[in-house]
Amino acid sequence: EYVTAGEASVSVAMDFLRLVRAISTPMILIPILAGATLASIAGPIKWWALGVSAVGGVCALFAANLSNDIWDFQGGADHATMGSDTSVMTSSGALLFGKITLKHAWRLTIGLLTTALVCGVFLSIDRPWTLGFALAGLVIALLYQAPPFKLSYRGRGLGELCIFMNFGPLPVAGTYYVLTGTTTI
Numbered sequence: 001e002y003v004t005a006g007e008a009s010v011s012v013a014m015d016f017l018r019l020v021r022a023i024s025t026p027m028i029l030i031p032i033l034a035g036a037t038l039a040s041i042a043g044p045i046k047w048w049a050l051g052v053s054a055v056g057g058v059c060a061l062f063a064a065n066l067s068n069d070i071w072d073f074q075g076g077a078d079h080a081t082m083g084s085d086t087s088v089m090t091s092s093g094a095l096l097f098g099k100i101t102l103k104h105a106w107r108l109t110i111g112l113l114t115t116a117l118v119c120g121v122f123l124s125i126d127r128p129w130t131l132g133f134a135l136a137g138l139v140i141a142l143l144y145q146a147p148p149f150k151l152s153y154r155g156r157g158l159g160e161l162c163i164f165m166n167f168g169p170l171p172v173a174g175t176y177y178v179l180t181g182t183t184t185i
Helices: 005-019 026-042 047-075 077-082 102-124 130-145 158-166 169-180
Strands: none
Touching: 026 047, 026 169, 047 102, 047 130, 047 169, 102 130, 130 158, 130 169, 158 169
């Protein structure tokens, strides 16, 4: 079948969006916007700083989603899901179905994390604690999904606590800090 260059570009873009589970983007944008809303009460906000925060947050989310898929694939969770009628696959399935290799998935994850880090470093020029918020988010994401921790598999609400922190207080407070220079309202 003949595919035009435009169709191929759309296909690549759609594959990328599925791979990083872009449908979850509102999960990070909503708390960032909540932090910006609170900051706007304190005074005018710097729109460029909000934009950089949003780009950094989205790239960090995409990297976390992709690394979660990598660890689930390597640990056999995706394979087990395929053999079960009652399980639901939560990954993109790209690794399982051979749409991307582990090597390329790790490279993309590192690229996304690097972009998020560049955003954080840029914002930390005026707001030095910005990287502390970013590091806290990274540590929580690793505790949630990375071996040997994998709190998301341990029960007792530990995974949910990680999700709450990384999609609630941490990005709200981090955005508020980036936009106001303080963490107190």
